[in-house]
Amino acid sequence: MNEPGSQPAVKPLLLQGSVLTQPPTRAKVWGTLMVALLLSLLPWHDQTLWLAPDFVLMVLLYWNIYAPRLAGLGMAFGLGLVIDVAHGVLMGLNALAYCAASLAVLAVRRRLENFDVPRRTVQVAPILLAKEVLVLGIGLMAGRDNVDWRWLAAGLVAGLLWMPLAWLLDRLCGRPGLTGKAAE
Amino acid sequence: MSQAPLFAREMGLFARFGVYALLSLSLIVLDARYASLGWLRTGLSVVLDPLQGLVAAPLGWTHSVSQFMVAHNDLIRTNTRLVRERDALGVQQQDRQTLQAENDRLRALLQLPPSPRITMLAAEIVRAMPDPFSRKIIISRGATQGIEAGLPVIDASGLVGQVTQVSAMTAEVTLLTDRDQGAPVQDQRNGVRVIVSGTGSDNLLEVRFLDVHADLKAGDLLYTSGLDGLWPAGIPVAQVLQTEPPKHTPFARALCRPLGQVGQYRHVMVLKPHAKGAR
Numbered sequence: 001m002n003e004p005g006s007q008p009a010v011k012p013l014l015l016q017g018s019v020l021t022q023p024p025t026r027a028k029v030w031g032t033l034m035v036a037l038l039l040s041l042l043p044w045h046d047q048t049l050w051l052a053p054d055f056v057l058m059v060l061l062y063w064n065i066y067a068p069r070l071a072g073l074g075m076a077f078g079l080g081l082v083i084d085v086a087h088g089v090l091m092g093l094n095a096l097a098y099c100a101a102s103l104a105v106l107a108v109r110r111r112l113e114n115f116d117v118p119r120r121t122v123q124v125a126p127i128l129l130a131k132e133v134l135v136l137g138i139g140l141m142a143g144r145d146n147v148d149w150r151w152l153a154a155g156l157v158a159g160l161l162w163m164p165l166a167w168l169l170d171r172l173c174g175r176p177g178l179t180g181k182a183a184e
Numbered sequence: 185m186s187q188a189p190l191f192a193r194e195m196g197l198f199a200r201f202g203v204y205a206l207l208s209l210s211l212i213v214l215d216a217r218y219a220s221l222g223w224l225r226t227g228l229s230v231v232l233d234p235l236q237g238l239v240a241a242p243l244g245w246t247h248s249v250s251q252f253m254v255a256h257n258d259l260i261r262t263n264t265r266l267v268r269e270r271d272a273l274g275v276q277q278q279d280r281q282t283l284q285a286e287n288d289r290l291r292a293l294l295q296l297p298p299s300p301r302i303t304m305l306a307a308e309i310v311r312a313m314p315d316p317f318s319r320k321i322i323i324s325r326g327a328t329q330g331i332e333a334g335l336p337v338i339d340a341s342g343l344v345g346q347v348t349q350v351s352a353m354t355a356e357v358t359l360l361t362d363r364d365q366g367a368p369v370q371d372q373r374n375g376v377r378v379i380v381s382g383t384g385s386d387n388l389l390e391v392r393f394l395d396v397h398a399d400l401k402a403g404d405l406l407y408t409s410g411l412d413g414l415w416p417a418g419i420p421v422a423q424v425l426q427t428e429p430p431k432h433t434p435f436a437r438a439l440c441r442p443l444g445q446v447g448q449y450r451h452v453m454v455l456k457p458h459a460k461g462a463r
Contacts, residue, residue, distance in 0.1 A: 038442060041236045043311035045388075054230040073197075077204045081211075085228040088320055088349070088356055089311040096346065099204045106197055110365040129262030136316060143217075144317040146384055151316035158242045 017117060022174045024067040032059050032169065033079065034072070041086060050150045053158035056083060061124055061162075062104040062169050065112050076102035093138055101131045109124060117166045124166075125159030132158075225322075229351040233343070236322075240310065248401035259398060273409040302416055307337075309450055310354060319362040321345075324450060326353040331454055334414060339452045342420040342443030343367060343408065345453065355450070360384055360421070360442055369421050372400055377409055378442055380422050389422045391438040400438050402426050416455060 036055035036121035044052045054080055080095030087094070104127045105112065112120055132155035136147050193258040195203070215221045235346045281430045307323040325331050337344045337357050343402075345365060349356040358365050359382070366381040376398055394400065410417025422440035430436050 029238075038235065040238045040314075041232070043240050044314065045311040047315050049312055050316070065259065073200050073204055077208065080208070081224075082228060082232070085225050086232050087315050089315050089317065090212050091215040091224060092208040095211065096205055096208035099201055099208065103197065105202045116281075137315050142212055145228065146317060147404050148316045 018053065020166075024063065024070065024173050026070055028172060029070045032172070033063070033075075035059075037079075037082065037086075040083070048072050051153055051157055053154050053161055054083075054128070054131070057101060057128065058158055058162050058165050059169070060098065061101060061105050061127065062166055063101050064102050065109045065120075066175075067109040068106055068109060072106065073099055073102055073114045090139065090142055090144070093135060093142070096138060097134045100134060101127050102131075117163055117170065120166060121159070124162055127171065128158040129155035129163060131155065188198055212265075225349070226351050229354070233351065233353055236310065271453060290424060303458065305331065305454040305456055307331075307355075307454055308453055309452060313356070318364065319359040319382070320348070321357050321359065322354050323357055323454070324354060324453065326351050326355050328352055330456060331355045332456075334397050336408075336415045336418055336419070336455045338455060339444050341445050342422075344444040346415075347399045348434050355454075358442065360389065367421055368409045368412050368446065369406040370417075372405040372407055373401075377411065378406070378438075382407060387441060388425075389438065389440040389442050391433070392437040394427065394433075394438050396430060398436070400424055400427055405443075406440065416457075 020133070033056065036059040039055040040052070058072055060079060067122060072176075076098040080093075080098035081091065083094040083098075084091050092144065095110050108123070112123060112160050115123070134150070138147065140147055191269070194200075211221065237461040250262060293307065305325055306451055307308055307325040310322040310324050313320040331350050333347055337346045337347060343360055345357045345359040345362070347355050348358040359383040360367060360380075361384065363382050363384045366379050367378050368377065370377050378391045378394060378398070378400070380391055383390050391400070401425055406422045406424065407413045408417055408419040408421055420443045422442050425439045427436055427442050
């Protein structure tokens with residue numbers, strides 16, 4: 001960035017020099033997913049259960065953008081099954097919803113990866129909300145007709161929390177805050 | 185990180201999604217229609233249960249620390265209260281034993297089969313299930329302690345629910361407040377038999393198809409009738425709040441308050457019938 005030849009106002013197409021990012025390693029991806037899984041296994045209070053966001057999906061979607069080879073559709077399917085068991089819902093319900101959410105992110109990941117955190121969040125949050133709608137919808141179709149629509153709030157909370165999460169994981173990868181650099 | 189090949193030799197993204205979607209859909213159908221995935225669920229929960237215990241452990245520590253810091257005065261007060269309560273319960277227990285003996289004798293005279301004996305297994309509530317379709321909790325006893333699917337679960341004040349799934353160390357209890365759960369009950373005042381079901385709300389049960397002329401009044405206590413052969417008779421279930429006249433259906437409806445308090449106790453009891461012949 002501070003090379004004399006390049007114009008300081010123009011943002012380089014690819015990150016260069018000192019701001020080059022460290023590639024996300026397998027340990028980082030699996031470690032953060034594990035932490036997210038543990039968070040979702042916490043004994044939440046009975047009354048606030050429907051507000052608890054889906055941490056695993058939030059982290060998964062982040063890695064879908066930056067490490068699609070380590071966390072792709074297969075990972076989404078496997079994690080979905082684990083969450084199905086942990087939440088005691090129909091087998092395959094979350095697996096399908098995770099795969100669909102991952103597909104949506106993977107299809108547009110080339111575009112997403114160059115946005116800064118708030119703009120990425122604006123695009124990922126609808127996917128997080130759509131996942132909750134999908135889970136309730138599939139359950140409805142599978143004959144579970146007593147749906148508690150309050151649970152859609154979890155999708156909203158997940159969308160709101162995705163921004164700090166993306167900041168956090170950006171720091172973990174050494175990815176520079178794009179907003180700060182672009183403003184300079 | 186593995187080296188990415190120059191030319192991808194794999195299925196396209198959407199084709200791969202199709203495979204996984206088909207796989208998930210078949211799992212959903214297998215589980216919803218045929219309930220044949222118990223083995224997969226038990227297998228995965230063997231891995232998940234220790235993780236769950238690990239996560240819950242710090243909460244247990246803070247609980248024990250806050251218990252350690254309790255004031256001396258409080259301890260004495262609680263202790264006196266408990267001793268008094270135990271004495272009262274002891275008297276009731278003697279009374280109950282005489283009644284039980286008398287009941288057995290009378291049943292023998294009438295040549296009725298003896299009423300089934302049950303044992304109580306205390307269990308701790310581990311967590312509530314984040315399931316948008318039903319109301320379930322996880323308790324800390326499983327198949328190794330002799331819990332089976334179908335056993336009733338009660339707490340100090342009334343019926344809580346029913347064990348619906350069992351893994352090695354934990355069991356899943358579907359609460360009475362779940363919409364799909366119901367219990368055959370009998371009015372304590374006049375013996376009217378109805379079925380209460382959950383509404384999905386924490387503090388409301390309902391009698392869905394009530395005869396318009398049924399004698400059910402606000403304040404009546406409903407006890408399990410024992411007619412289903414599943415739950416023992418005489419467990420308090422609910423108190424009638426009000427009855428509603430029929431609106432668009434030929435049936436009236438009664439709203440009840442559940443007596444079991446899931447939110448308040450950390451412990452529940454699982455009722456296990458003795459094996460036949462054993463006393």
